[in-house]
Amino acid sequence: MIPLPPEFETVEAKLRARLITGHEASQAIFVARRRLGPPWHWKSWKAARKQVLGSACETCGAGKEAILYVQHTVRLPKISTYKELAKSDLAGRGVQPVDYSSIRQQMYAIRAAEEPEERDCCPKCSSLSIQYRKKAAAWICNSKSTGQYCAHVFTVPAKMAALTADQKKSIRRKKHQTWRNTILNRHNDWMRNAMLAWIGEMRVYLSLQHTKTLCKRCAFLEDMTDHKPCRLCGFAYPKTEQICPDCEQPDSDQRIIG
Structure with a gap:
């Protein structure tokens, strides 16, 4: 119903193509979310809202006289939740950590492959x-x-x-690329x-599949x-109760007002 923002699409495509690391994706999403704000502030949200908003509250039955909202029955996904799940899943599978000693050996080989040149230096301190x-x-x-x-004059x-x-810059580029190739392709x-x-x-x-129409009061009580x-x-009473303490009517016998 609501398209995923282009920034999110780009991050997902780069992740699947292994062009960026998970931490780089997290930083990119953080920047995008700060710029875009919450989904209910997006222009696309306002357009989609008109298509799914009902004419009456699905909880109390309030109609046109009430302020109606599109209420999600699921929470906005939190990145922290999925981080914890991914961590625990990785720990449960016993995946071996990155072999940093192997990476260091590759770095040493890159440096050793570069032949130094004869350069001018100070005769006193070199x-x-x-x-x-x-x-x-x-x-x-x-x-x-x-x-x-030293201030030696000669x-x-x-x-x-x-x-x-130039050689030092080339070595740094090669080392960085080697590190990225290892990190991007790790499992x-x-x-x-x-x-x-x-x-x-x-x-x-954003598909708005898990939504319902609620009035302002019912949305507040639920949230x-x-x-x-x-x-x-x-009358508002605890969700665990089955009978209204004010009118003494059970949930099963209640009819929508109006």
Whole structure:
């Protein structure tokens, strides 16, 4: 009845394609929900409401003279609920955790595969943090590795094997990609399972299949209290009771007012 917001659809598609992790999906959904607000504030909700709203309260029978609401008989799904369920399910199946030692070995291999280049350095402290000064026609060392500036001035720099800035960036990209490939394809991403389950329940909630028409008073009693209204006299009494304490009529004998 109410379409799933495009932001939710995108997150679900990326999760199923294993393009994002469960935690990334959770963050994206959090941002989207803050921007969109609760479902009953959406424009699509207002349009769908007109199609399912009845002409009378299904509890007390109040009609056009009452303020009528579309009342869900199920609660708005909470992500925290599905997180706990996914965690307990994973623990019950005894799934092995991610092998981080294997990931570290892959990281070491990426670093070892990169060949250092010959670079200029300070002849005194071997630091790469050196600067050429045109006016003085000399180099100066800006290293502060010992707590004080080296400040050694020289005309001919020494040479040492070291990675360039581009090589370091390349290594970081490869390491990050290796980590993501491992995390995205693991079978124990409980957060991924939780987010997919939550999105599925949101579809059910937005279908408006589990709804009924209630007046303002009955909706308040159902949402905020453990009472129900008597359908004969309107008196509110606990749901556990079968007889109205005001008019003494049992639930089975009550007729809708009007």
